[in-house]
Amino acid sequence: MKSVCFYFNIHQPFRLNRYRFFDIGNNHYYFDDFSNDEIITRLAENSYIPMMDTLLEMIKASEGKFRCAISISGTAIEQFQQYVPEVMDRLRQLAATGRVEFLSGTYSHSLASLEDVEEFMREVKSHDDLIEREFNLKTGTFANTELIYDDDIANVIASMGFKSCLTVGAKHVLGWKSPNYVYKSISAPDLKLLLNNDKLSTDIAENFNRQDWDEYPLTADKYMDWIAALPEGEKVVNLFLSMDVFGSFLPASTGIFHFLKALPRFAEERGIEFAMPSEVVAHTEAVDFLSVPYPISDVDEARDVSAWKGNELQNEALDKLYSVAERVALCDDRRLKKDWQYLQSSDHFYYMSTKNMADGASHASFSPYDSPFAAFTNYMNVLADFLVRVQEQYPESIDNEELNSLLLTIRNQASEINSLKKELKSLRTNIAEAEKEPALPVPAPESTPEKKLRGCKSTETINDEQPKKRPGRKPAVNKEPDENRPKKKPGRKPKAKTV
Amino acid sequence: MKALMFGWEFPPHILGGLGTASYGLTKGMHNNGDMEITFVIPKPWGDEEKGFANIVGANCTPVAWRNVDYEYVRSRIGKYMDPELYFRLRDHIYADFNYMKLNDLGCIEFSGRYPDNILEEINNYSIVAGVIARTIPCDIIHSHDWLTYPAGIHAKNVTGKPLVIHVHATDFDRSRGNVNPTVFAIEKDGMENADHIITVSNLTRRTVIEKYGIDPSKVTTVHNAVIPLDDELLNLPRHDKKEKVITFLGRITMQKGPEYFVEAAAKVLQKSKNVRFVMAGNGDMMDAMIKLVAKRGIADKFHFPGFLRGKEVYEMLADSDVYVMPSVSEPFGISPLEAMEMGVPSIISKQSGCAEILDNVIKTDYWDIDAMADAMHALVSYPALHDTLRDKGIEEIHGITWEKAGKKVIDIYKDVIGKQGNN
Numbered sequence: 001m002k003s004v005c006f007y008f009n010i011h012q013p014f015r016l017n018r019y020r021f022f023d024i025g026n027n028h029y030y031f032d033d034f035s036n037d038e039i040i041t042r043l044a045e046n047s048y049i050p051m052m053d054t055l056l057e058m059i060k061a062s063e064g065k066f067r068c069a070i071s072i073s074g075t076a077i078e079q080f081q082q083y084v085p086e087v088m089d090r091l092r093q094l095a096a097t098g099r100v101e102f103l104s105g106t107y108s109h110s111l112a113s114l115e116d117v118e119e120f121m122r123e124v125k126s127h128d129d130l131i132e133r134e135f136n137l138k139t140g141t142f143a144n145t146e147l148i149y150d151d152d153i154a155n156v157i158a159s160m161g162f163k164s165c166l167t168v169g170a171k172h173v174l175g176w177k178s179p180n181y182v183y184k185s186i187s188a189p190d191l192k193l194l195l196n197n198d199k200l201s202t203d204i205a206e207n208f209n210r211q212d213w214d215e216y217p218l219t220a221d222k223y224m225d226w227i228a229a230l231p232e233g234e235k236v237v238n239l240f241l242s243m244d245v246f247g248s249f250l251p252a253s254t255g256i257f258h259f260l261k262a263l264p265r266f267a268e269e270r271g272i273e274f275a276m277p278s279e280v281v282a283h284t285e286a287v288d289f290l291s292v293p294y295p296i297s298d299v300d301e302a303r304d305v306s307a308w309k310g311n312e313l314q315n316e317a318l319d320k321l322y323s324v325a326e327r328v329a330l331c332d333d334r335r336l337k338k339d340w341q342y343l344q345s346s347d348h349f350y351y352m353s354t355k356n357m358a359d360g361a362s363h364a365s366f367s368p369y370d371s372p373f374a375a376f377t378n379y380m381n382v383l384a385d386f387l388v389r390v391q392e393q394y395p396e397s398i399d400n401e402e403l404n405s406l407l408l409t410i411r412n413q414a415s416e417i418n419s420l421k422k423e424l425k426s427l428r429t430n431i432a433e434a435e436k437e438p439a440l441p442v443p444a445p446e447s448t449p450e451k452k453l454r455g456c457k458s459t460e461t462i463n464d465e466q467p468k469k470r471p472g473r474k475p476a477v478n479k480e481p482d483e484n485r486p487k488k489k490p491g492r493k494p495k496a497k498t499v
Numbered sequence: 500m501k502a503l504m505f506g507w508e509f510p511p512h513i514l515g516g517l518g519t520a521s522y523g524l525t526k527g528m529h530n531n532g533d534m535e536i537t538f539v540i541p542k543p544w545g546d547e548e549k550g551f552a553n554i555v556g557a558n559c560t561p562v563a564w565r566n567v568d569y570e571y572v573r574s575r576i577g578k579y580m581d582p583e584l585y586f587r588l589r590d591h592i593y594a595d596f597n598y599m600k601l602n603d604l605g606c607i608e609f610s611g612r613y614p615d616n617i618l619e620e621i622n623n624y625s626i627v628a629g630v631i632a633r634t635i636p637c638d639i640i641h642s643h644d645w646l647t648y649p650a651g652i653h654a655k656n657v658t659g660k661p662l663v664i665h666v667h668a669t670d671f672d673r674s675r676g677n678v679n680p681t682v683f684a685i686e687k688d689g690m691e692n693a694d695h696i697i698t699v700s701n702l703t704r705r706t707v708i709e710k711y712g713i714d715p716s717k718v719t720t721v722h723n724a725v726i727p728l729d730d731e732l733l734n735l736p737r738h739d740k741k742e743k744v745i746t747f748l749g750r751i752t753m754q755k756g757p758e759y760f761v762e763a764a765a766k767v768l769q770k771s772k773n774v775r776f777v778m779a780g781n782g783d784m785m786d787a788m789i790k791l792v793a794k795r796g797i798a799d800k801f802h803f804p805g806f807l808r809g810k811e812v813y814e815m816l817a818d819s820d821v822y823v824m825p826s827v828s829e830p831f832g833i834s835p836l837e838a839m840e841m842g843v844p845s846i847i848s849k850q851s852g853c854a855e856i857l858d859n860v861i862k863t864d865y866w867d868i869d870a871m872a873d874a875m876h877a878l879v880s881y882p883a884l885h886d887t888l889r890d891k892g893i894e895e896i897h898g899i900t901w902e903k904a905g906k907k908v909i910d911i912y913k914d915v916i917g918k919q920g921n922n
Binding site: 020377 | 869891
């Protein structure tokens with residue numbers, strides 16, 4: 001029996017405001033809220049909402065036989081939360097059906113996998129944490145930003161415990177091989193690879209409404225006939241599609257939603273089932289190794305990463321950005337860390353592509369900028385301000401290792417203080433209890449509950465008592481962002497001494 | 500194919516972009532092969548490059564019979580043109596112009612510049628054109644800019660051959676809207692009498708259609724190109740300097756938008772101290788600009804070296820890091836192309852014609868001082884941007900050749916001649 005795996009990809013970046021060089025150092029807000037709101041709201045209306053309703057309907061009508069996977073970036077989820085929460089409701093409904101698998105990926109749709117392994121792992125972790133928090137689902141299959149993949153990335157993903165990964169069936173990698181099998185990575189043999197079927201996904205995404213296409217019009221039974229007619233051994237058809245194609249590039253009037261809704265019936269007639277990637281991977285053995293020495297992606301004719309790393313501008317911007325990866329990871333400023341994520345979105349680098357003379361025509365049409373040079377200038381201005389902020393946290397004169405050890409000392413100190421605190425607390429309660437016997441509750445019970453409160457609230461309330469101030473700091477290390485300040489100051493002092 | 504061209508300037512004796520463009524185009528057309536071009540200019544100097552066009556001087560063309568012998572003619576005009584031609588021209592004098600001020604060869608004197616009595620000179624030029632058109636056979640007539648339109652019309656009437664006029668600029672560009680009615684009338688007359696009009700940019704094409712009311716179907720844009728610079732200029736020494744230099748080069752007049760350059764400079768200097776600005780050239784707004792610079796308090800970083808000629812221009816470019824052309828209205832604007840060829844990234848206004856064909860430049864609205872300042876800052880602060888624009892710019896300029904432009908003009912000729920044949 002053949003299986004069809006649909007993957008719907010959702011991503012929106014936080015587009016940048018026009019940010020002039022005289023804003024550097026003066027204005028630390030970088031994002032164009034108006035256009036981000038406008039774009040995601042429009043797409044939600046035309047595309048995400050009707051599409052998710054269609055998927056829900058398909059799952060219901062087919063009594064759960066229709067399944068699919070969704071790959072969604074953290075930045076997209078944040079924008080939904082902020083601007084169109086009704087999309088979040090639908091995503092939760094989809095998650096609750098148990099027929100939709102959420103893929104793992106990078107939080108900000110970033111290029112970290114090509115630039116900085118550590119940061120890549122952090123990106124994946126924050127993405128997966130978010131998915132778990134929002135949808136109560138664990139991710140099993142990995143799909144990188146625009147399906148970027150090579151043997152090195154395979155190693156990293158495998159080391160993170162992933163058993164399967166979706167990537168592109170790039171012709172120059174596959175050669176005569178078919179994408180309709182499960183493969184395994186040559187560098188990490190435990191990692192199974194699912195490959196997008198380029199032709200069949202393009203037929204939907206690009207050709208569906210092309211009236212000069214010789215197969216126009218595409219109908220659900222014809223499409224399923226094609227899949228049924230694939231050679232006997234080819235068991236899996238992976239279709240990776242951007243969700244905003246449905247309803248916006250292919251407006252509802254093209255009949256695209258009806259096409260989708262008709263698919264399960266014709267699939268059943270031909271004995272084709274729908275599957276989630278984890279099911280495919282569980283039931284299918286890999287037929288062969290796949291070696292991908294150079295990164296491949298889902299974008300442009302060449303299926304390489306030149307759309308983001310194809311010119312000097314892009315490489316310069318990426319180098320500058322990732323030069324502070326470690327520092328940002330060390331710091332605890334919540335806004336800085338958010339901006340860091342948003343600035344990593346691959347879209348910013350895509351806008352800088354100078355391929356717009358040839359097959360990069362699509363680069364220009366998606367870009368909010370006049371030219372790649374304007375995109376670069378704006379991004380670099382923002383980055384300049386961002387770098388200043390990072391530097392303010394940790395001066396450049398201290399190198400990362402030294403900084404690391406200092407921070408470690410501080411954190412150890414904090415935990416030491418905390419353990420001492422506990423000790424003190426237990427001693428106090430002991431004393432209180434000891435005192436309890438003769439004279440009843442007066443001082444002791446007052447102090448214990450307050451201390452607990454302090455643990456999760458803030459230090460502001462009680463500033464007079466010295467010992468009480470400290471327990472406030474410790475939890476700040478883990479969670480609360482606003483509490484960072486008092487913790488950092490002690491961090492700087494020892495540095496000053498060492499310099 | 501034989502073309503009879505009327506121009507006003509020709510290198511090396513040029514006063515503006517017209518001469519350079521006429522030269523480049525003629526040479527480009529010649530290199531396409533099968534073109535025989537006669538190029539008429541008011542006053543040749545004898546050191547013009549020949550070989551690709553037969554240069555005829557209007558001031559060497561007799562309009563009244565003088566009995567002179569061959570040797571005398573050769574001694575007088577031999578270095579400008581072939582004496583044989585003088586005698587052939589003399590055989591085609593069509594009226595008695597003895598009432599005019601003529602020299603001993605029966606020729607009218609021309610200044611070849613833009614004198615105060617320019618209207619008279621234009622008229623004389625068209626008288627001479629009658630003689631030339633009767634003498635030298637041609638398939639098509641081509642007039643460069645309004646000064647030569649009357650000559651072109653005259654030649655067309657004499658020969659019955661189609662007339663193509665080449666609009667390098669209109670009076671709307673030069674005057675920012677306050678057109679001179681006489682010039683406008685000459686321009687409009689030329690456009691109406693032309694069988695086809697070539698404009699140097701779509702911007703100019705729109706002006707011709709909208710302001711002069713010309714039928715769009717007979718107006719075609721052929722963008723200018725650039726003549727490759729000599730190695731001597733390209734290899735001029737570039738001095739190592741601690742500060743970046745941002746340059747404006749051109750007439751300091753309203754059309755060129757110098758005030759926007761100064762304002763943008765003031766913005767950049769608020770942030771980065773490591774930059775100097777140069778405004779080379781002169782013009783009627785120079786004093787106002789010096790005052791403005793002083794008012795903004797940036798005179799220590801802002802320099803006015805005056806008018807640069809010849810090689811000085813390229814020496815200035817060689818020492819520049821950024822070239823800026825904030826023109827308010829520029830039919831084409833060849834100077835950014837030269838800057839790019841010299842490896843200097845350029846910022847140009849969207850209101851200039853060359854913005855239509857250039858990709859590897861930064862384009863801003865001339866009035867958008869913030870955007871211009873931002874682009875200046877980016878080019879001096881982000882080496883990756885500077886280097887990309889430098890390298891891609893050089894590459895791009897090498898693809899913009901006069902041969903391609905010449906080919907387009909030849910195609911227009913064929914089209915026009917074909918149409919006339921059908922009528």
